[in-house]
Amino acid sequence: MASWYERTLLPKFLACACSGPQMMLQRARLVPRASGRVLELGVGMGLNLAFYDPSRVTSVIGVDPAPELRAMAVAAPRPEGLAVEVLPGRAEDLPFEASSFDSVVCTFTLCSVHSPERTLAEARRVLKPGGRLFYCEHGLAPDPGVARWQRRIEPVWKRLAGGCRLTRPVLPLLEGAGFSTREAESAYLPKVPRFAGWNVRGEAQA
Incomplete structure (x- = not known):
């Protein structure tokens, strides 16, 4: 069962952290x-x-395990005519048939799933042949000094931010799952603290 913090304060924290100008x-x-x-x-x-x-x-179709966040997604603005369905579910165990989606979108999600390896394996499974994974994630910085601070901060950050990890290596995880990362773009996001600002974005095909 979710704690009081997870039900009440965490959605507000995530709303501030995930909707900043650079992330948007x-x-x-x-x-x-x-x-x-x-x-x-x-x-x-x-x-x-x-x-x-x-x-x-x-x-x-959007999946998320948190009912508080799903309720916010249902009410979120979207273009007129866009068909949206929001379902309970974990990215590591998707309730969909293989080869059933043309695109999978994964933004600022690999940091907080229990198993990024299983999540990416599931993304490959549900993509049709020739389908694309569109990803945008923050993770382990390439600079040793920043990475050291990430490792120091992560235990506290993870508790505050709903399990978000700062030190997951985005591109190695994608490549390990069999995705191409040739079109990856990576940089520190401006005006974002460096410990949380190393960003990798791209489009990949299995």
Whole structure:
């Protein structure tokens, strides 16, 4: 059962942390590229929904384990005509048939799932042949000094931020799951603390 903090304060904390101008800019650059039948892993508060292009997308199904966040996603703004369904579910164990989605969208989600390896394996499983994974994640910084601070801060940060890890190596995880990362773009987000600001964004095909 979720604690009082997880039910009441955590959604407010995540709303502030995940909807900053730089993070919303990354979403705006990535999400409109999705097409066809789309699965969004960790739909959370529905912050991506406003950026889908209804002329490219037939439907969006978002999954998230947290009922408080799903309720926010249901009420989140989205373009007129965009078909959206928000379902309970964990990214590591998706209740969908293999090869059933044209696109999978994963933004700021791999940091908080219990198993990023299992999550990415599931993303590959449900993608149709030729389907695309659109990802935007923060993770382990390449600079040793920043990485040291990430490891120091992570135990406290993880408790405050709903299990969010600062030190997951995004590109190695994607490559280990069999995804191509040739189109990856990575940089520190401006005006974001460096311990949480190393960002990797791209489009991958299994």
